[in-house]
Amino acid sequence: MTAVGSAAVRTVLGDVRPEDLGVCDAHDHLFLSSPRLPGQELNDAAAARAELDAFRAAGGASVVQWTPYGMGRRAADLPPLSRAAGVHLVCATGLHQAAHYTPESLDELRGRLAAVFVAELTEGIGTSGVRAGLIKVAGGFHALDAHTRWTMTAAAEAHHATGAPIAVHLELGTGALDVLDLLCGELGVPPHRVILGHLNRSPDPVVQRQAADTGCWLAFDGPSRAHHATDWRMPDAVQALAEAGFGHRLLLGGDTVVAGARSVDGGPGMPYLLRRVRTRLEAVLGTEPVRAILTDNPGRAFAVDWR
Template identity: 55%
Template structure:
């Protein structure tokens, strides 16, 4: 597991929020920036008070991820933080994408992320890319091709934003069938935003990680159907592929739910509804396996 403080055994993650954001900035979200380090620290401390030990930030290159601040936050709070390289959808950038994204991803995974301050330039621990609504356009394919190239060079897992939970089969066909990325290295984000249980079962049969990360999105079909999906996947024998997170992407979401919701509300409810053993699997065992990598460089 590659954290902002260095490589550690996967067991060091403990109870883990597998998809969230402490820092994020996008021209698509004016006035909703997450940029305050003190506020991020308060979020992490409240998260830790309810048992949180690890958090994976999916904010990719160019969206204000504040890699140097992540190092200081990890040191001050004791929460293990994993950071991302990668590219989101083109609409989230005001400037042109890097000319060679694969080279950028590899550099940030093996040498250090761009944008560190005060000499802090930690390495990323995963690659984040994004699909489109019910398909993959040219930009998405270019980003995913670069992610696959970087995965083969480093071993890093690839986390994928599924637009409104769609196009999981397209993503798997492109990354796994065409680009030969093992499904066990692919994390399908936002799977719960399209509450189609049959689609979720099909994605599960691929062997990919199934990421349910909706508490901050009250206008999506997330919490209201989350436990139906989770119970079904456990019943179908796919509980060992499920990851849970908060995906707090805006200041509004931070005020309404925030990172602490994952340990304060979500984990206890999983334990009540599905049992403590399943809760431990979702929040401890599965993240330890998903983010443990045999790094090639």
């Protein structure tokens, strides 16, 4: 698949035109493993295929997998899954919080992290031949520690070398403005190349508006966990941002991170985004604005003039 024109979304099967993504889950995971989630790994290819089939049956056409380097991406499994399910898949490079890695594995990346990101974006991940289409990094809880600054500095270097977007895990939705100060202020990444994830988990309308004012993307991703405000405050937050003129900067995702959260294992899974979140938002925004958030916006957020 080859994109027509200068901007393209880099999928595991090749570059595609932004308008060809269709209905997109802009933040999710097919494969993921972490020492912080023992026994809950997403590592079953058959289950991943079943989840993609369920998402496709609900009307989904593309999934952006935010699983970064060293967390069980199984990049070689993604192209056959994409072909079999008929769903576009975008794979990530990048690095999560230090707690998801051994100290030895992080030490091995010292001095070459940006080069690893660039290689995975332009040459491919390991021997899989799959090229990443975005860089995923993470902030801390209301703070940017030394690990965050290291990974975000490398992400910014890789962005400047390739044009790739940078997707940011905000810990419990916090630290959005600090992240933007670092990435866009100190490190010179254009705001429209930054995607803030989980901003809805800290439902501060002032911070959300301030972040939107910079020109970055705001991702409302994942159903509520216990005591989170994601579901019940999310429609009001999305409506407020849309009415303030930021509907063109919003993204929606499912963020399935453990096996029990998959729909095929009894959880909400990827179809929940279209089965419940979409219909809930349509009730306050209308059909057309929600269609644009699910289709037009991801195409623009992840499309790059690749260098």
